Amino acid sequence: MAELAKTGLAMRTQLTAAGEIELSLQEVPVPSPGPGEVLIRVEAAPINPSDLGLLLGPADVSSAAVSGTAERPVVRLKVPERFMPALQARVGQALPVGNEGAGVVVAAGAGAEALLGKTVATLGRAMYAQYFCARSADCLVLDEGVTAAEGASAFVNPLTALGMVETMRSEGHKALVHTAAASNLGQMLNRLCQADGVPLVNIVRKPEQAELLRSQGARHVCVSSEPGFMGDLVEALAATGATIAFDAIGGGKLASQILTAMEAVANRAGGEYSRYGSTTHKQVYIYGGLDTGPTELTRGYGFAWGVGGWLLTPFLQKAGPERAAQLQARVAAEIKTTFASRYTGELSLVEALRPESLAAYNRRATGEKYLIAPQKGLASG
Secondary structure (H helix, E strand, C coil), X not given: CCCCCCEEEEEEEEECCCCEEEEEEEEEECCCCCCCEEEEEXXXXXXXXXXXXXXXXXXXXXXXXXXXXXXXXXXXXXXXXXXXXXXXXXXXXXXXXXXXXXXXXXXXXXXXXHHCCCEEEEECCCCCECEEEEEHHHEEECCCCCCHHHHCCXXXXXXXXXXXXXXXXXXXXXXXXXXXXXXXXXXXXXXXXXHXXXXXXXXXXXXXXXXXXXXXXXXXXXXXXXXXXXXXXXXXXXXXXXXXXXXXXXXXXXXXXXHHHHHHXXXXXXXXXXXXXXXXXXXXXXXXXXXXXXXXXXXXXXXXXXXXXXXXXXXXXXXXXXXXXXXXXXXXXXCCCCCCCCCCEEECHHXXXXXXXXHHHHCCCCCCCEEECCCCCCCCC
């Protein structure tokens, strides 16, 4: 095996005391794997909404000012003053970025030698880098013929989709609702629910997004921007029996509209009138923040309801290591089918810091997903 590089490039994000997010590429030592660890030459890492929360925070991307050199750009973005009090804990810290990725194992510590030369995916928190050191137990070995790009998104979206279905079942529901449903995750969840026979109600913003999902076999798709949305939603809920929803929007009235529609379906069953509403429990979990405004609840759905947060990491901790391993094994087996990810573009570390690239992936447009290729166009130190 060729001699390993001594240094590699890694992306960093830092909030300055002057109220700017500073993005840069730093040359850092390549770590040596210890016992039970492997060194991964990172070849692909997706840009997920959870990554953008750290990478850019609430910064104004249109304010991007570039300095440094073509090979080592430094980008500064202004943070509106109203957000600074909540961000004081990260001032002055150059933080690594990139929650997941995949690459080839190029060195291994004692007990992990079996992974040498294997293409693996992992959760890492610092995958926007040329090299990453991980515990071998945290690596998902990709089947022969699966590329790093195909396996780069093997954790966040697939396990989120599986986690939603697991949560639905564990809490006694029989069908679910998903918003922003034409996203990469939404399309994945649609495939998963079809494969597992789980009724799914998809909520999208635009008619063309609805057509995309219907072309992929989705049966129940409601368009929130259309005048008949609430009527369509009630009928979809009645057809599926869905009483749990996972909401990527967060802000605005959508969560309340879903609960209202669920209550309307519950009241169709008739029975004695109660001033407290139906006894059917209705649950909305908010797991994203595409709308950063307040969540508006107009209470007209009785008292048997809940609105809460849902995140992948707490779900996996609750599921336990054995169940998590079973879910990961399914992802590996179906990475080219049920859990396949599609990308709008592939960016080198340098390209990812260009203002036009920042604007593109910060749009978080439905169906658009970008991949960072840390080895692209760069020479190791």
